[in-house]
Amino acid sequence: MRRAGEVPRKPRMQAADARYAFGVASARIAATTAAAVITLFYAGTGCSEPKSVGDPGSVFPNAIGLLPAALPRLVESFDTYHLEYEILVTNQGQAPVVIRAVEATNGSGKRLFALGEDEVAARLASGEKGRVKPGEVAVLVMSASAESAEDLKAATHHLQVSSDGEGAKAFNVMGGTIHVSREARTDFGAPVRGGSWVVLGPFDPRLPGRRASVDVDGFRVFPHRFEMSLSKMADAEGTSSGSGAENADYAAFGESVYAMADGRVLQVVNGISDHAPGRPDSTNPDGNFVLTEVGDEYLVYAGLQKGSIALKPGDPIKRGDLIGRIGDSGSSAEPELRIRLISAPDPLRSTGLEFGFQSYYWVGWLKGAEWLRERFPDAEPGIRRGETPPSGSVVRF
Numbered sequence: 001m002r003r004a005g006e007v008p009r010k011p012r013m014q015a016a017d018a019r020y021a022f023g024v025a026s027a028r029i030a031a032t033t034a035a036a037v038i039t040l041f042y043a044g045t046g047c048s049e050p051k052s053v054g055d056p057g058s059v060f061p062n063a064i065g066l067l068p069a070a071l072p073r074l075v076e077s078f079d080t081y082h083l084e085y086e087i088l089v090t091n092q093g094q095a096p097v098v099i100r101a102v103e104a105t106n107g108s109g110k111r112l113f114a115l116g117e118d119e120v121a122a123r124l125a126s127g128e129k130g131r132v133k134p135g136e137v138a139v140l141v142m143s144a145s146a147e148s149a150e151d152l153k154a155a156t157h158h159l160q161v162s163s164d165g166e167g168a169k170a171f172n173v174m175g176g177t178i179h180v181s182r183e184a185r186t187d188f189g190a191p192v193r194g195g196s197w198v199v200l201g202p203f204d205p206r207l208p209g210r211r212a213s214v215d216v217d218g219f220r221v222f223p224h225r226f227e228m229s230l231s232k233m234a235d236a237e238g239t240s241s242g243s244g245a246e247n248a249d250y251a252a253f254g255e256s257v258y259a260m261a262d263g264r265v266l267q268v269v270n271g272i273s274d275h276a277p278g279r280p281d282s283t284n285p286d287g288n289f290v291l292t293e294v295g296d297e298y299l300v301y302a303g304l305q306k307g308s309i310a311l312k313p314g315d316p317i318k319r320g321d322l323i324g325r326i327g328d329s330g331s332s333a334e335p336e337l338r339i340r341l342i343s344a345p346d347p348l349r350s351t352g353l354e355f356g357f358q359s360y361y362w363v364g365w366l367k368g369a370e371w372l373r374e375r376f377p378d379a380e381p382g383i384r385r386g387e388t389p390p391s392g393s394v395v396r397f
Contacts, residue, residue, distance in 0.1 A: 066176030186356030287329025
């Protein structure tokens with residue numbers, strides 16, 4: 001049950017898309033984001049720059065590779081532009097290293113953000129307290145914001161790293177440059193109607209789904225990197241009006257789900273039983289779902305109620321058509337709709353993409369999610385157009 005003071009963090013099944021990974025690799029090369037171009041220099045005084053990364057004679061003998069996991073798209077929320085992305089940090093050396101701090105600068109050298117050691121540890125999807133073992137590929141979950149889209153067209157990362165040990169010297173690693181040329185699609189219609197709905201997922205680097213990844217032929221993909229879940233508020237205090245032990249206690253259970261865009265149905269799963277609240281099914285992460293083709297991308301409506309889907313593959317679908325009803329199937333902790341826009345026509349072999357809605361009414365923050373106010377200080381109740389509601393929002397469609 002989602003109550004005041006609670007912002008649940010749910011596990012997500014990992015998946016991969018080899019075809020997308022190949023595309024990302026090509027894009028990386030085209031965008032000159034290869035990890036080979038990395039500079040190391042001593043952050044202290046009186047010490048020369050290493051001859052090359054990983055040279056036995058270098059002052060810092062470990063090779064640290066930085067590479068974007070995917071090419072992010074700009075997304076807007078409360079009249080501010082945002083980038084949500086992941087940087088792969090590879091320790092190619094022979095000893096553990098610790099990431100002490102991270103800073104990102106744009107193409108003009110303007111600082112986009114700076115993270116201290118504690119925040120780095122919180123955003124590191126692998127590793128322990130900022131440590132990266134030899135041969136390990138750690139994932140840093142990053143977020144950048146700016147009032148101007150131009151300020152986010154490129155970002156280069158500066159990591160302060162040291163050997164693992166008391167009083168170890170710190171060095172800087174620079175690389176992992178990203179180039180942004182696309183904005184997120186934000187013309188989608190309402191997937192639900194009536195009442196107030198809690199949003200979880202977008203802009204929250206703490207959620208496990210944001211960091212869940214899998215290595216495919218040497219590439220990392222993130223199937224749930226911009227997944228959004230919607231749970232209906234039962235009252236001002238939470239999403240359940242009962243004990244929370246039964247699905248019927250939750251306001252979202254049985255609510256209708258509507259198509260967000262015109263397209264064509266590609267896949268339907270309709271026979272998985274709804275599980276009890278708090279008992280997610282990790283073997284079938286999407287539960288009952290509908291996959292639709294929308295232009296050159298794809299929408300997944302997951303977590304649906306068993307037997308509630310009347311569609312079949314090949315059916316044309318219009319925005320606003322009935323998809324099914326919200327259940328408690330798959331990886332959900334309670335009845336909710338889980339939506340994601342993906343890069344390939346396979347829910348378990350694709351990468352999540354940024355998206356937003358044509359319009360919605362922003363009610364306010366769920367109690368317990370007020371920490372996001374620091375990032376969205378201008379958030380005020382009202383109609384938002386062409387934007388993405390942040391995780392922890394309460395919205396109406």
